[in-house]
Amino acid sequence: GAGWGCDGTDVLRRFDPDVVVMPEHEGFDLRNASALCSDALGNIWFAIDQRVLRHECTFGDADSLVILQLPVGGATITALHVDDAGTLWAGTMGGGVFAYRPDGSTQRWTEHDGLVNDNVLAIAHDAQGVVLGTLAGIGRIDRAGTPSIPAAGTPAFIYDAVLDRRGRACYATDGDGVLRLDPDGWLRSITDPLRTLRTFYSLTVDERGSIWACGPGTGFCVLGDTMLTSYSAGVPPLDGEVFALESHQGHVLAFGERGVAVF
DSSP states (O other): OOEEEEOSSSOEEEEOTTOOOOSEETTEEGGGEEEEEEOTTSEEEEEETTEEEEEESSOOTTOOOEEEEOOOTTOEEEEEEEOTTSOEEEEEESSOEEEEOTTSOEEEEOGGGTOSOSBEEEEEEETTEEEEEEBTEEEEEETTSOEEOSSTTOOSOEEEEEEOTTSOEEEEEBSSOEEEEOTTSOEEEEOOTTSOOOBOOEEEEOTTSOEEEEOTTTOEEEEOSSOEEEESTTSTTTTSOEEEEEEETTEEEEEETTEEEEO
């Protein structure tokens, strides 16, 4: 049921009937979304301007948007994450991080409260709380709401963060490969054997627990214990900028300026 098309270039396009493209919904311009995530209840959360909107993963006639207004001031929301307790975490560019709990209460942390940095680009959670990727390294907020810096001297730019099945936090960095923080506090930088692939924008965990990374020109990279292996580097559309990575039903998808690639 999929359609195939060409546009006079070397790119062949496939139009999947299961993919819905929605530039607008209920009067909101969805092309300006700055962050998104999903939760365990089948909802999509996405940020537009200073608001966070929630919608069911389906887009039927009975489904509607729920609007959450966070007191972020003029800051842009750059990261969203829902933990296992149902708390929505929102990281901002310049405004710190917010927690919106199921009971409707909101809490905010900034550098004045001990947050490592007010520019938060990535959030993930484990049994102890949430881990943060910021423009000044990595941070953490525990279940009691206490911020900390688990490893001093980390690279400045952290673009993404995920947890592996052993509870180790992994971070995509600008120039230092993928950092993995072991439970004993040891911080390891993982790159390819020649150490040529060093900048990564996005991470994802597949169904088997493997961690994948992507960045500009890196291709699909799977992390081993001490190094990573790259596939399809330099192959269109992975030869351009690649901004986001996700795993789905045995595939890894990379989203970039030249389209979507599936491995």
